Amino acid sequence: MNIALLGYGKMGKTIEQIAIKRGHKVVLTIDKGDTNYDITKADVAIDFSIPTVAYSNIANCIDNNVPVISGTTGWLDKYEDAVALCQEKKGAFIYASNFSLGVNIFFELNKTLAKMMSALKQYNVSMEEIHHTQKLDAPSGTAITLADGVIENHDGYKNWKLEESGEQTIPIAAKRIADVPGTHTVTYESEVDTINIEHIAHTRQGFALGAVVAAEWIVGKSGVFSMNDVLNIG
Ligand SMILES: NC(=O)c1ccc[n+]([C@@H]2O[C@H](COP(=O)([O-])OP(=O)(O)OC[C@H]3O[C@@H](n4cnc5c(N)ncnc54)[C@H](O)[C@@H]3O)[C@@H](O)[C@H]2O)c1
Numbered sequence: 172m173n174i175a176l177l178g179y180g181k182m183g184k185t186i187e188q189i190a191i192k193r194g195h196k197v198v199l200t201i202d203k204g205d206t207n208y209d210i211t212k213a214d215v216a217i218d219f220s221i222p223t224v225a226y227s228n229i230a231n232c233i234d235n236n237v238p239v240i241s242g243t244t245g246w247l248d249k250y251e252d253a254v255a256l257c258q259e260k261k262g263a264f265i266y267a268s269n270f271s272l273g274v275n276i277f278f279e280l281n282k283t284l285a286k287m288m289s290a291l292k293q294y295n296v297s298m299e300e301i302h303h304t305q306k307l308d309a310p311s312g313t314a315i316t317l318a319d320g321v322i323e324n325h326d327g328y329k330n331w332k333l334e335e336s337g338e339q340t341i342p343i344a345a346k347r348i349a350d351v352p353g354t355h356t357v358t359y360e361s362e363v364d365t366i367n368i369e370h371i372a373h374t375r376q377g378f379a380l381g382a383v384v385a386a387e388w389i390v391g392k393s394g395v396f397s398m399n400d401v402l403n404i405g
C-alpha cells in the first residue's frame with residue numbers, strides 16, 4: 172500500500188517504521204508548512220498532526236477520495252462535520268482517540284465495569300491521565316473516550332470536567348511528566364475500598380501498529396468506522 176503520513180512528528184515517524192516493516196511504502200510525509208502536495212498519490216492517509224489542522228487534513232483526503240485514518244486528538248468539536256463530509260462524498264474515515272489493541276480492550280473493560288458499578292452508589296468514579304510534557308491537549312482523547320464509556324453505561328454520571336468534581340460529573344486529572352507515552356487510570360472509590368483499572372503504554376509502538384492495521388483494513392471500504400470495527404470487538 173502507498174501511505175501518506177500527515178504529521179511527521181513522534182507518531183508519524185513511528186508509524187513510518189512499522190508501515191515499512193509490514194511491506195508498505197510511505198509516498199508522502201507532510202508536516203508543518205507543507206501545503207502543495209498531491210494526496211491522490213496515496214492509497215490511504217494517516218493523520219497524526221495537531222488539533223488545529225486535523226480537520227482540514229481529513230477533509231482534504233475525503234474531498235480527494237483517499238481513505239483516512241486520524242489519531243490526532245483535541246479537534247472533536249469538528250468530528251460531526253468530518254462524518255457529514257465523509258457520508259456526502261462516500262469516503263472512508265476512522266478516528267480513534269487511541270489505536271492500541273490494549274487500550275481498545277481497556278475501553279471495553281471500562282464499559283463493563285461502569286455497568287456493574289451503576290447500582291453501587293457508594294462508589295465515586297474519577298480518572299487520571301499522564302502524558303509527556305509536549306502534549307498540546309488536555310484531557311487526553313483516551314480519557315474522554317473512557318469518560319464517555321462511563322456516562323453511557325452508569326446512570327450516576329452525565330458529564331466530565333477537567334480537574335473538577337460535582338454532581339453527576341466525572342473529574343479527570345491530567346498530569347504532564349517528561350517522556351510518558353500514556354497512562355490512564357479509572358478509579359472507583361468508596362469509604363471502605365478502592366477499585367482501579369489502569370492501562371500503561373510503555374512505548375508508542377502499540378498506537379502506531381494499530382493505526383497501520385486500521386489503514387490496511389479501510390482500503391476498499393466506504394463509511395465512517397471505529398477501531399471496534401477494525402478489531403471486531405465491542
Ligand atoms: N490516537 C492515538 O492512538 C494517538 C497516539 C499518540 C498520539 N496521538 C495524537 O496524535 C497527535 C500527534 O502526536 P505526536 O506525538 O506525533 O505529536 P508531535 O508533536 O510529535 O507531531 C505532530 C506533528 O504535526 C506537525 N504539523 C503541524 N502542522 C501540520 C500540518 N498542517 N499538517 C501536517 N502536520 C503538521 C508538527 O510539526 C509535528 O511534527 C496528537 O494529537 C496526539 O494526541 C494519538
Ligand SMILES: O=C(O)C1=N[C@H](C(=O)O)CCC1
Nearest residue numbers: 244268306311312313352353
Ligand atoms: O502522546 C499523545 O499525545 C497521546 N495522545 C492520545 C490521547 O490523547 O489519548 C493517545 C495516547 C498518547
